[in-house]
Amino acid sequence: MDIFEKCYNFTEAEKIKGMGIYPYFRAISSGQDTEVTVDGKKMIMIGSNNYLGLTSHPKVKEAALEAVKRYGSGCSGSRFLNGTLDIHEKLEERLAKFMQKEAVQVFSTGFLTNVGTIATLVNRKDYVITDRSDHASIVDACRLCFGNIVKFKHNDMSDLQRVLGSCNDNAGKLIVVDGVFSMEGDIANLPEIVNLAKQYHARVMVDDAHSIGVLGENGRGTAEHFHLEDEVEMVMGTFSKSFASLGGFLAASERVINYIKHFSRALIFSASPPPAAVAACLAALDVIEQEPERRERLWRIARRMHREFRALGFEIGSSQTPIIPIYIGDDIKTFQFWRMLSDEGIFSNPIISPAVPPGSQLIRTSYTATHTDEQLDRVLEVFEKVGKKMGVI
Numbered sequence: 001m002d003i004f005e006k007c008y009n010f011t012e013a014e015k016i017k018g019m020g021i022y023p024y025f026r027a028i029s030s031g032q033d034t035e036v037t038v039d040g041k042k043m044i045m046i047g048s049n050n051y052l053g054l055t056s057h058p059k060v061k062e063a064a065l066e067a068v069k070r071y072g073s074g075c076s077g078s079r080f081l082n083g084t085l086d087i088h089e090k091l092e093e094r095l096a097k098f099m100q101k102e103a104v105q106v107f108s109t110g111f112l113t114n115v116g117t118i119a120t121l122v123n124r125k126d127y128v129i130t131d132r133s134d135h136a137s138i139v140d141a142c143r144l145c146f147g148n149i150v151k152f153k154h155n156d157m158s159d160l161q162r163v164l165g166s167c168n169d170n171a172g173k174l175i176v177v178d179g180v181f182s183m184e185g186d187i188a189n190l191p192e193i194v195n196l197a198k199q200y201h202a203r204v205m206v207d208d209a210h211s212i213g214v215l216g217e218n219g220r221g222t223a224e225h226f227h228l229e230d231e232v233e234m235v236m237g238t239f240s241k242s243f244a245s246l247g248g249f250l251a252a253s254e255r256v257i258n259y260i261k262h263f264s265r266a267l268i269f270s271a272s273p274p275p276a277a278v279a280a281c282l283a284a285l286d287v288i289e290q291e292p293e294r295r296e297r298l299w300r301i302a303r304r305m306h307r308e309f310r311a312l313g314f315e316i317g318s319s320q321t322p323i324i325p326i327y328i329g330d331d332i333k334t335f336q337f338w339r340m341l342s343d344e345g346i347f348s349n350p351i352i353s354p355a356v357p358p359g360s361q362l363i364r365t366s367y368t369a370t371h372t373d374e375q376l377d378r379v380l381e382v383f384e385k386v387g388k389k390m391g392v393i
């Protein structure tokens, strides 16, 4: 059998392209902002994770430019050997202080942070316990570890208890959840997770990719939101969302970070984040700390959009955050809905299985603190028009 046979047999993308509803790999010819340019046409962006609008912040852009002038374009090696710059260390110190943890390790992406943490910590006989809706990078991290992988139903605490009860008492246990679930926009039930973790002697890791800068009084994420920062031992974040850059980090105790530094293959065998990305993160962190009004504006927008989508009759599930899914429930219908939004100048993301369970196909919308009220009015107007045309509302 030819290893390439699966490639020759994969024709779904061509079929969808033939129907004019292929939504992926669209080239944007402007900056990532609330308005973007695609094929020469201006579109309102509601498909970005640029929650605080920092991709175009003058201080963030300036910091990246200055870093290129001083350090050049890349690091040409991993953090472990020749790829550590003083600004990597500065970023780690600043983030540890911000997250109120003993130490931070920066990785080259959020995906690598999960892989490089989970696969390193969960050894033979240990357990990693994950929510069924956890991000793909957690799923893949589990595949790479040698321990036992067990899953519980999405945010279902009695199922988590059942799973914990089935684990060997004497084995190490790590519960890993998304703080904010990336497609559903709901928040992990951290108070109960922490309770159960204590009861069953498990440790907790929260993936706060969508929560840092967004949740909590100071933007420190899900644990701050629930006042549980001392109880959550490990928090990972990514720089590809609120930080408007690229990279990821793990915040934990000094002993855990020291272990990760010396055993994490995703850290040791992959090149470090480039100077421009690191400097942009440092500047973004300044803004996160100094401009809380951005977070407040984001939440006003999120609350308005929850209210108005519900009032129009859309099914938005249990979203509590600036990630608001519009459930459609069928692949082709989701793509058609996306296409009609696109024709009306709205950039959104259609999400189908395996990113969501079959039957839960959705249009993922997400908001930015710098969206104007007029842009949001237009988004709602288009959704109402398309929703009625498609029989969704």
Ligand SMILES: Cc1ncc(COP(=O)(O)O)c(C=O)c1O
Binding pocket: 109, 110, 111, 112, 114, 135, 137, 178, 182, 207, 209, 210, 238, 239, 240, 246, 247, 248
């Ligand atoms: C919940 C979650 N975790 C991890 C990641 C990976 O982050 P990155 O884009 O920095 O690789 C993402 C990004 O898609 C995410 O949504």
